[in-house]
Amino acid sequence: xxxxxxxxxxxxxxxxxxxxxxxxxxxxxxxxxxxxxxxxxxxxxxxxxxxxxxxxxxxxxxxxxxxxxxxxxxxxxxxxxxxxxxxxxxxxxxxxxxxxxxxxxxxxxxxxxxxxxxxxxxxxxxxxxxxxxxxxxxxxxxxxxxxxxxxxxxxxxxxxxxxxxxxxxxxxxxxxxxxxxxxxxxxxxxxxxxxxxxxxxxxxxxxxxxxxxxxxxxxxxxxxxxxxxxxxxxxxxxxxxxxxxxxxxxxxxxxxxxxxxxxxxxxxxxxxxxxxxxxxxxxxxxxxxxxxxxxxxxxxxxxxxxxxxxxxxxxxxxxxxxxxxxxxxxxxxxxxxxxxxxxxxxxxxxxxxxxxxxxxxxxxxxxxxxxxxxxxxxxxxxxxxxxxxxxxxxxxxx
Numbered sequence: 120x121x122x123x124x125x126x127x128x129x130x131x132x133x134x135x136x137x138x139x140x141x142x143x144x145x146x147x148x149x150x151x152x153x154x155x156x157x158x159x160x161x162x163x164x165x166x167x168x169x170x171x172x173x174x175x176x177x178x179x180x181x182x183x184x185x186x187x188x189x190x191x192x193x194x195x196x197x198x199x200x201x202x203x204x205x206x207x208x209x210x211x212x213x214x215x216x217x218x219x220x221x222x223x224x225x226x227x228x229x230x231x232x233x234x235x236x237x238x239x240x241x242x243x244x245x246x247x248x249x250x251x252x253x254x255x256x257x258x259x260x261x262x263x264x265x266x267x268x269x270x271x272x273x274x275x276x277x278x279x280x281x282x283x284x285x286x287x288x289x290x291x292x293x294x295x296x297x298x299x300x301x302x303x304x305x306x307x308x309x310x311x312x313x314x315x316x317x318x319x320x321x322x323x324x325x326x327x328x329x330x331x332x333x334x335x336x337x338x339x340x341x342x343x344x345x346x347x348x349x350x351x352x353x354x355x356x357x358x359x360x361x362x363x364x365x366x367x368x369x370x371x372x373x374x375x376x377x378x379x380x381x382x383x384x385x386x387x388x389x390x391x392x393x394x395x396x397x398x399x400x401x402x403x404x405x406x407x408x409x410x411x412x413x414x415x416x417x418x419x420x421x422x423x424x425x426x427x428x429x430x431x432x433x434x435x436x437x438x439x440x441x442x443x444x445x446x447x448x449x450x451x452x453x454x455x456x457x458x459x460x461x462x463x464x465x466x467x468x469x470x471x472x473x474x475x476x477x478x479x480x481x482x483x484x485x486x487x488x489x490x491x492x493x494x495x496x497x498x499x500x501x502x503x504x505x506x507x508x509x510x511x512x513x514x515x516x517x
Contacts, residue, residue: 216263223273275304335362
């Protein structure tokens with residue numbers, strides 16, 4: 120098999136862009152072991168892989184031309200069987216080797232898409248059940264041992280997705296268990312990337328439960344011991360900031376947030392993990408505003424939350440209305456009735472499509488403010504009452 124020219128060209132492109140084989144495999148949703156065999160010249164690349172690499176590197180068909188030129192006259196059965204997800208449907212119960220890895224990763228990918236595009240439906244239960252299937256098979260050794268590390272790595276990612284979804288659904292005990300499994304499997308497989316993401320989630324979970332010193336300790340354990348890419352460091356600076364403000368160190372928290380913002384503005388995406396897509400200026404502004412709200416500086420919090428809550432700014436996430444809920448609360452706190460009513464109306468529109476338990480709880484707290492407002496116009500209290508009614512509606516009403 121004469122794949123040397125193709126594999127060498129791809130390795131050169133990886134080196135020039137500072138990308139790892141594992142990162143590319145995850146980004147393209149291919150099995151890491153299969154991609155490694157292709158890049159070592161041991162296996163012919165599938166047509167789907169060549170196209171995906173051409174698109175990733177923006178080489179305008181150069182890789183496809185090389186692949187056609189060096190392809191053997193008759194493809195072997197091994198080469199003919201493409202491991203791309205698009206070639207066949209894989210199931211968690213039937214796959215055993217490279218296909219098991221692919222099935223797990225495809226499950227994670229689809230769950231993330233559902234979490235962000237169909238945010239009126241919680242993925243917590245299907246994510247948890249999917250990982251339970253994988254977890255049982257790992258315990259029984261029901262897989263091809265040649266793929267053990269790749270299976271463990273894929274399982275770590277699925278556990279992380281489930282842990283995140285359970286946290287967002289406010290099922291805290293289950294979220295903690297799944298996060299621990301994700302970290303265990305990531306360390307077992309040597310998948311540093313998923314280990315980092317899981318630690319980020321664990322810090323966020325601790326902060327949400329009021330365990331601010333624990334959140335700060337997790338963030339600093341990463342910041343003090345690891346070399347991080349700019350976007351990943353920004354994530355942990357943000358978690359550091361929330362832990363700091365929660366323990367009364369507001370000025371230090373603002374410094375950490377400023378550092379996070381500069382890392383996002385000055386950096387680029389070369390070498391960044393694929394899961395870092397959600398960290399944007401909007402996300403940092405939302406946490407900055409929340410930190411100021413915790414510190415009692417409500418007027419400055421409003422400025423930041425207004426930036427974060429702007430429609431169309433940043434990427435879509437299933438918890439996108441969280442900053443709007445916090446903004447509404449801050450506006451009510453300073454008796455900014457007209458602005459508070461405008462934000463409350465936007466929440467009335469958004470509420471039926473929200474499944475995030477954390478976001479719904481914050482919106483519910485805003486709606487209940489109607490019982491304690493003094494001097495608010497009737498239109499505002501009516502809007503807040505309507506908001507409460509929307510939260511109690513059947514989310515599947517058409």
